[in-house]
Amino acid sequence: MPFSSFLQFIVSGVTVGATYGLTALGFTMIFNTTGIINFAQGEFVMLGGMLAVFSMKWGGLPLPVAVPLSVLLVTAMGVGVDRLTIRPMRGKPAVSLVIVTIGVSILLRGGAMLIFGKDTHALPPFSEGAAIPLGGASLLPQSIWVVGITLAVLVAMKVFFDRTITGKAMLACACDRKAASLMGINVDVMVTVSFAFSALVGALGGVILAPITLTAYDVGILLGLKGFAACILGGLGNPFGAVAGGLIIGVLESLGAGFLSSGYKDAIAFVILLALLFLRPSGLFGKASADRV
Amino acid sequence: MEGMKLFSAALLGGALLLGGGAFAAEPIRIGAIFSVTGPAAFLGEPERNTAKMLEDEINKGGGLLGRKIEVVVYDDESDPTKAVTAVDRLIKKDKVVAIIGPSTTGSTLAIAPKVEEGKVPLVSCAAAIDIVSPVRRFVFKTPQSDVLAVKQIYRHAKKNGISKVAILTASDAFGSAGRKELKELAEKSGVAVVADEVFGPKDTDMNAQLTKIKGTAAQAIVCWGTNPGPAVIARNRKQLGISMPLYMSHGVASNKFIELAGKENAEGILLPAGRLIVDEQVAEKHPQKKLLTKYAKEYEARFKTPVSSFGGYAFDALSLVAQAIKSGKSAEPAAIRDSLEKTKGFWATTGEFTFTPSDHNGLTEDAFVMVRITKGGWEMLK
Structure with a gap:
């Protein structure tokens, strides 16, 4: 196997892995403030891509307008999901809330199917230009956008959690909601903010990936699953772990398809995930949990 | 006593006449199972549209054997299990005389034993050769293998x-x-x-x-x-x-x-x-030319989407069944089956169908042409 092939597998893997990472980041944010897994996260990713496609198709908007508009709309929907479904269930056990998010995901997927139809759609790439040769491998300009935006989101999150009072308040909610509330932090607002952020991050992942991988009403299922796996691999609750987990899964899939067999692509990634979890149940970057006795 | 007998005979006769009249007005029911939703919707949707369009056309032309036809469509949601439920309903409840579809190979193979048992002819719109090889008595298919x-x-x-x-x-x-x-x-x-x-x-x-x-x-x-x-x-x-x-x-x-x-x-x-996507490039003299242009034009006018070869599979399936009913002069399932198997040189959108007891697909290589995608369009290669 020549080195150029190996490089190509890495490049493809990192591109796809970056979106798994962004999805995983969305899971992490909501988990950190509410302690639940939001199974509608994959649908935010789908909506990001689909709304951009249709604001161009139906609204006749140019790409640079359609993309931010779609991200904003999905962010607003994230707030809506919290206000309409999560907040009324406050105080209910986490399991009930998780089931609510599954319901929301089915609703969003079904709604998207009815409104946008069942076809697959393509979004034009953000910048024109042919693939860039890179040591025998080739790199799409869109891949640079994908990786660049993922890194930018990660840095922005790091700054937000470390430097801003809202970010710190959100972390406080993650540690102990009751204590945070007693300290004067409005936990409800923090939960809403976390839903808005995770919808935003998911939608971003959706729009930047749509030019490469195409989008349809049902892409959220698989992306959600992979994002969730990335989250677990990186250690639930750790934003850096989430993105790293996404990249690792993306690269493993690509290498697995290239060096072993493309038929077992998905299986390879998940087998490695399982093996890792046996060795390190708290994920690669997670702290071993010892509380809740 | 005699008068009583006469009276009841008249009553019976009247009832028979009335019943017979009602029977003649009863439409010929043809079942259809398509994947209108789910991953195979790209097949099932044009197929459903086409079947409905052809149903209207046949009825406008006076129906079959003096009776209207009614196409009863069920959506299997691209799921073979749902196709099995649908076929049970079609055979037992709707009492259809023939079934067209399903859209996918999986669904077709799942319901094949049911139609064999119920002795209702099935003209599938799915492609795999396993559907007709080995030959099942009641199962036919329209797409090219x-x-x-x-x-x-x-x-x-x-x-x-x-x-x-x-x-x-x-x-x-x-x-x-x-x-x-x-x-x-x-x-x-x-x-x-x-x-x-x-x-x-x-x-x-x-x-x-x-x-x-x-x-x-x-x-x-x-x-x-x-x-x-x-x-x-x-x-x-x-x-x-x-x-x-x-x-x-x-x-x-x-x-x-x-x-x-x-x-x-x-x-x-x-x-x-199939020639459907290059219908404009097909030679004027080709036996499919008129059929293709008419179907493409009507479909696009009614559904505002471009025609695809998938809808053509349903067009052919329903046309074959209609043709079998007409030529066999009977709308009984067993008679339709026999008549279907005798189909010879029947031109439809996919190709020329000639069914035999050992060939329930009935197409030759001629049903395909090689095309090249050129400037976003289809170019037929010679």
């Missing part, structure tokens, strides 16, 4: 000096069936398969497989799958700068494929397809 498509591709490749191919197939039923035929027919056609790669039908990145193929001695790639996978492959191929010819299956023969892949990425892709 994969084997005909594979033969066309290999013949074209051979003619252009290609002897080593890489195959890249989807891991679903359609792709696996194609993979089997591609491997089986290779040697006979004088072509060697030098790489055998697979992709998931929902995969979004095929760079790994293509990179691997790039490093082999392959002179062409043959890809077997249905959208969106092949569209991603067309994009990735361009990205990797692979210049060897790319053959696709008839599974992508719709404008949707060009739209998804992007004009510049689809340029030059070769595939076997």
Whole structure:
């Protein structure tokens, strides 16, 4: 196997892995403030891509307008999901809330199917230009956008959690909601903010990936699953772990398809995930949990 | 006493007459199972539309044997289990005389035993050869078998000096069936398969497989799958700068494929397809010409979407059943079956159907033409 092939597998893997990472980041944010897994996260990713496609198709908007508009709309929907479904269930056990998010995901997927139809759609790439040769491998300009935006989101999150009072308040909610509330932090607002952020991050992942991988009403299922796996691999609750987990899964899939067999692509990634979890149940970057006795 | 008898006889006669009259007005019920929703919706939706359109047309023309027809459509949601429930309802509750569909091979194989048991003829709109081989008494199908498509591709490749191919197939039923035929027919056609790669039908990145193929001695790639996978492959191929010819299956023969892949990425892709997508380029004298243009025009006018060969499969299935009812002069399931099997030289959108007791597909290689995607359109190759 020549080195150029190996490089190509890495490049493809990192591109796809970056979106798994962004999805995983969305899971992490909501988990950190509410302690639940939001199974509608994959649908935010789908909506990001689909709304951009249709604001161009139906609204006749140019790409640079359609993309931010779609991200904003999905962010607003994230707030809506919290206000309409999560907040009324406050105080209910986490399991009930998780089931609510599954319901929301089915609703969003079904709604998207009815409104946008069942076809697959393509979004034009953000910048024109042919693939860039890179040591025998080739790199799409869109891949640079994908990786660049993922890194930018990660840095922005790091700054937000470390430097801003809202970010710190959100972390406080993650540690102990009751204590945070007693300290004067409005936990409800923090939960809403976390839903808005995770919808935003998911939608971003959706729009930047749509030019490469195409989008349809049902892409959220698989992306959600992979994002969730990335989250677990990186250690639930750790934003850096989430993105790293996404990249690792993306690269493993690509290498697995290239060096072993493309038929077992998905299986390879998940087998490695399982093996890792046996060795390190708290994920690669997670702290071993010892509380809740 | 005598008067009483006469009276009751008259009553009975009247009742029979009345009943007979009601019976004659009763429409001929034909069942249909299509994947209108779910992953195979791209097949089921045009099929359902076409069946409904043809139903109206037949009824406008006075129906069959003086009776109207009624097409009872069930959606199997691309799920074979639901197809089985639907076939039970069609046979037992709706009492249909024949069934068209399902859209997918999986659903067709799942309901085949049911129609055999219920003795109701089925004309499937799914492609795999397993549906009609071995022959089941009551099961027919309209789409061309994969084997005909594979033969066309290999013949074209051979003619252009290609002897080593890489195959890249989807891991679903359609792709696996194609993979089997591609491997089986290779040697006979004088072509060697030098790489055998697979992709998931929902995969979004095929760079790994293509990179691997790039490093082999392959002179062409043959890809077997249905959208969106092949569209991603067309994009990735361009990205990797692979210049060897790319053959696709008839599974992508719709404008949707060009739209998804992007004009510049689809340029030059070769595939076997039914004449429906190139209806304008078919010679005026060809027996299909009039039929194709009429169907395409009416479909596009009514549903405002371009016609696809998938809808054509349903058109053919319903036309075949209607023709069998007419020529057999009976709307009884067993008679329709017998009459179907005697179909000879019947031109429909897919090709010329000639069913025999040993061939329930009835098409020849002629049902396919090789087309090339040129400037976002389809060009029929001579």
